[in-house]
Amino acid sequence: MTEEQQNAAVMISLSHLRIYDENDSPLVFDTSLSLHQGERLGIVGESGSGKSLTLRAIAGILPKGLHCGGQLSFPSPSGNSRLAMIFQEPATSLNPTMRMGDFVARTWRVHHPDDSKSESWEKASVLLRRVGVDHTEERMMSWPFELSGGLRQRFMIAAALATEPDVLLCDEPTTALDVRVQAQIIELLSTIVRDEGLSLIFVSHDLAVISQICDSLIVMRQGHVLETGRTVSVIRHPKTAYTRELLDADLDYRLSNMVDSTERGV
Ligand SMILES: Nc1ncnc2c1ncn2[C@@H]1O[C@H](COP(=O)(O)OP(=O)(O)OP(=O)(O)O)[C@@H](O)[C@H]1O
Ligand SMILES: [Mg+2]
Numbered sequence: 001m002t003e004e005q006q007n008a009a010v011m012i013s014l015s016h017l018r019i020y021d022e023n024d025s026p027l028v029f030d031t032s033l034s035l036h037q038g039e040r041l042g043i044v045g046e047s048g049s050g051k052s053l054t055l056r057a058i059a060g061i062l063p064k065g066l067h068c069g070g071q072l073s074f075p076s077p078s079g080n081s082r083l084a085m086i087f088q089e090p091a092t093s094l095n096p097t098m099r100m101g102d103f104v105a106r107t108w109r110v111h112h113p114d115d116s117k118s119e120s121w122e123k124a125s126v127l128l129r130r131v132g133v134d135h136t137e138e139r140m141m142s143w144p145f146e147l148s149g150g151l152r153q154r155f156m157i158a159a160a161l162a163t164e165p166d167v168l169l170c171d172e173p174t175t176a177l178d179v180r181v182q183a184q185i186i187e188l189l190s191t192i193v194r195d196e197g198l199s200l201i202f203v204s205h206d207l208a209v210i211s212q213i214c215d216s217l218i219v220m221r222q223g224h225v226l227e228t229g230r231t232v233s234v235i236r237h238p239k240t241a242y243t244r245e246l247l248d249a250d251l252d253y254r255l256s257n258m259v260d261s262t263e264r265g266v
Contacts, residue, residue: 008037011081011167011199012058017070019053019062019223027066028053028223035167037076040193040200042214042231044207044246049220051203055169058201059085076166084165086156088172093156094144100155101140104128108162127158132188150181157188161196168193170202174209186213207243208250211235219243 012035019028028050035041043051056062058072074081087093094103104124109115115123121140128136131154144152153173160168170189174182190213193200204210210217211231219226219234219242227239238244 008039009075009077011035011037011039011074011076012201013071013073013075014054014058015071017054017057017068017072019050019057019066019068022065026223028057028068031070031218031220031225033218033228035199035201037166037199038197039216040190040202040214042210042217043201043203043220044205044210044217045220045226046205046246048222050223051205051220052171054220055085055171055201055203059083059169061085078166081166082163083167083169084160084163085169085171086153086160086173089149089176094152096144098144099140100142100144100147100152101125101128101137103144104140104155104159104162107159111163124158124162127161128155131155131158131161131192132184133158148181149177150185153177153185154188157185157192161192165198167199167201170200172204173202175204175206182209183212189213206250207235207246219246 014034015032017028017031018026020026031050031054033041043054045051053062053066057068062068101121101124104127105117105120108123109117109120112120125136125140128140133139133151133154139147139151147155173189174185177185186209189200192198200213202210202214214231216229217231217234218228219240221242226242227234234243235247238247
């Protein structure tokens with residue numbers, strides 16, 4: 001977080017979040033975070049560390065049966081930060097019988113009920129061009145299964161923008177994509193967050209991905225926060241052996257990718 005961001009308004013303040021399953025066993029222990037306007041905060045950790053549950057608690061969409069304690073507030077200047085969430089696999093959150101264009105246009109219309117169907121379709125096409133969907137009209141007529149994972153994710157980002165959010169919550173939005181497309185989507189999210197003045201919480205198990213987009217981060221493991229700090233400081237001077245392991249894992253992953261690409265002659 002830069003000094004400027006530190007002085008910026010707090011968009012989300014979460015204190016002492018605890019999440020329990022239906023038998024009251026704790027899944028997330030004592031998570032606190034604050035997100036400032038314009039900040040990009042990463043939550044990183046291995047599978048099962050509580051990243052998604054933390055994000056869902058913030059969005060108010062915990063899975064059925066789970067309950068939580070702690071304090072959550074949105075002390076932004078407007079008093080009601082608008083949140084939009086983007087998930088890992090767009091296919092599962094898309095209606096297979098709805099054209100992709102309708103998905104974005106309908107999302108627009110829910111938030112702008114005075115706009116007609118054709119106005120909403122037009123707004124959707126403007127948003128889709130902004131997120132880099134070319135042959136826009138043709139793509140808008142497609143069904144979800146006809147598009148690549150990367151394109152589907154661009155439609156999800158357009159739908160998120162249709163809600164005119166202040167904060168984007170992303171849960172592994174690039175994990176299901178190959179490395180090249182992953183880099184394009186990260187670049188797109190970075191640009192949008194910057195140009196629209198949004199704030200971002202980005203969840204990933206991949207520290208290398210987080211470090212490309214986030215200026216600060218939280219490392220979680222088994223429901224606990226292990227360390228927090230500016231991304232560059234955490235990467236340069238990890239405080240825990242676990243963070244060092246995450247860094248090593250990323251290095252191994254990068255190296256194996258480099259070897260793969262060299263072998264493929266890329
Ligand atoms: N609906 C649920 N009911 C019971 N336990 C759950 C439920 N959802 C998640 N958990 C448990 O809570 C813990 C944290 O889950 P969470 O989904 O937040 O992990 P995560 O860090 O997002 O992992 P991943 O990287 O695999 O997505 C895990 O032990 C998981 O098994
Ligand atoms: Mg998860």
